[in-house]
Amino acid sequence: MSYNFDELIDRKNTNSLKYDFAAERGKKETLLPMWVADMDFATLPDVTKALVKAAEHGVFGYSEVKDNYFTILHKWFLSHYHWDIDRKWLVKTPGVVFAIAMSVRAFTKEGDSILIQRPVYYPFSEAVLNNNRKLINNPLIYENGSYRIDFEDFEQKIIENQVKLFILCNPHNPVGRVYTKEELTRLGDICVKHDVLVVSDEIHADFIHPGHIHLVFASIKEEYAKRTVTCTAPSKTFNLAGLQASNVLIPNPALKTKFKEEITKSGYSQLNTMGLIACQAAYEYGDEWLKELEAYIYENIKTAKQFIETEIPVLKVVDTQGTYLLWVDFNALGMETEALENFITEKAGLWLDGGTMFGPEGKGFQRFNVACPRATLLKALDQLKAAIASLS
Numbered sequence: 001m002s003y004n005f006d007e008l009i010d011r012k013n014t015n016s017l018k019y020d021f022a023a024e025r026g027k028k029e030t031l032l033p034m035w036v037a038d039m040d041f042a043t044l045p046d047v048t049k050a051l052v053k054a055a056e057h058g059v060f061g062y063s064e065v066k067d068n069y070f071t072i073l074h075k076w077f078l079s080h081y082h083w084d085i086d087r088k089w090l091v092k093t094p095g096v097v098f099a100i101a102m103s104v105r106a107f108t109k110e111g112d113s114i115l116i117q118r119p120v121y122y123p124f125s126e127a128v129l130n131n132n133r134k135l136i137n138n139p140l141i142y143e144n145g146s147y148r149i150d151f152e153d154f155e156q157k158i159i160e161n162q163v164k165l166f167i168l169c170n171p172h173n174p175v176g177r178v179y180t181k182e183e184l185t186r187l188g189d190i191c192v193k194h195d196v197l198v199v200s201d202e203i204h205a206d207f208i209h210p211g212h213i214h215l216v217f218a219s220i221k222e223e224y225a226k227r228t229v230t231c232t233a234p235s236k237t238f239n240l241a242g243l244q245a246s247n248v249l250i251p252n253p254a255l256k257t258k259f260k261e262e263i264t265k266s267g268y269s270q271l272n273t274m275g276l277i278a279c280q281a282a283y284e285y286g287d288e289w290l291k292e293l294e295a296y297i298y299e300n301i302k303t304a305k306q307f308i309e310t311e312i313p314v315l316k317v318v319d320t321q322g323t324y325l326l327w328v329d330f331n332a333l334g335m336e337t338e339a340l341e342n343f344i345t346e347k348a349g350l351w352l353d354g355g356t357m358f359g360p361e362g363k364g365f366q367r368f369n370v371a372c373p374r375a376t377l378l379k380a381l382d383q384l385k386a387a388i389a390s391l392s
Contacts, residue, residue: 031351037191039371046285063273076283094244096231106262113161116358146319171322178212178321190306206237240284245275300370322369331364
């Protein structure tokens with residue numbers, strides 16, 4: 001490998017949300033954090049060089065992007081997702097969660113029904129409920145160690161509740177599904193039939209494991225593109241979440257106008273200067289770095305699965321097709337939510353994301369971030385093994 005992902009980087013005392021705010025969140029500072037979805041790897045060196053160059057210039061005024069930014073973005077989307085995007089579709093936002101909230105406000109009114117598929121990334125629910133919309137859930141079906149969509153329930157919920165907007169998560173956080181063309185087409189056809197708009201969160205699209213491919217929902221059919229807001233960002237891929245830069249693609253001019261109007265109402269305009277610089281450098285120079293990173297993370301996933309299967313068989317790892325997050329089933333321990341949370345922190349010395357954070361369907365599960373050096377992962381697994389051994 002050209003890049004050293006085994007390097008242990010001390011992130012403490014850097015104002016890291018992951019490492020420096022345990023006490024503020026009611027946790028012991030000694031816990032090994034494997035929770036929030038950022039990585040313990042240094043970003044691509046070319047990104048650091050670009051940021052250093054900008055810092056040395058020393059002027060941090062308002063910034064925008066030139067043609068080269070879109071050219072680089074276009075090349076990335078074409079080569080990685082086979083999606084030929086148009087510059088007129090692009091709206092830059094400070095994050096995908098912000099884009100989802102703006103979509104809720106732009107395309108629905110208070111009291112309207114919005115559908116999600118729990119267990120799912122918890123800001124989806126917050127964006128709906130905090131804006132006084134009605135939350136409708138089409139729960140994923142968990143069977144045989146994986147999740148699938150209940151299409152009959154999906155359509156029935158849309159009809160019964162006059163759903164106006166569907167928030168899709170693909171790859172699905174936290175359960176790790178990468179949806180097939182057949183699944184996405186079935187969802188899309190139902191949304192077209194019932195005139196439902198789609199906000200598609202595809203932020204984890206660069207972490208697709210062998211045997212699977214990522215299809216941009218809007219790229220499948222023109223009629224899907226006309227009703228879809230596609231949310232992307234380099235933040236998960238290149239560990240840039242703190243730099244606040246996302247690229248939202250909206251092919252429908254009328255939807256794009258409504259979306260931008262809502263952003264204007266929020267008082268937001270230009271993005272963070274450093275975020276724009278980092279995004280451009282990442283997409284321009286990041287191909288080889290990402291290939292090595294993907295291979296390393298996939299080995300981490302295989303290592304964790306094999307360890308749990310052989311050393312902690314009472315736990316079950318859900319089939320992980322994408323993301324760098326494991327969704328682990330602890331239900332065989334027979335613990336209620338609070339008892340399980342206490343066990344994870346007090347006995348295993350770990351800080352994971354509890355499953356109920358992603359909806360009541362996540363009861364008995366934990367989300368486990370494996371985007372870290374292998375030594376860190378093995379330490380966490382050893383601690384978990386020892387804690388479970390202590391139960392017997």
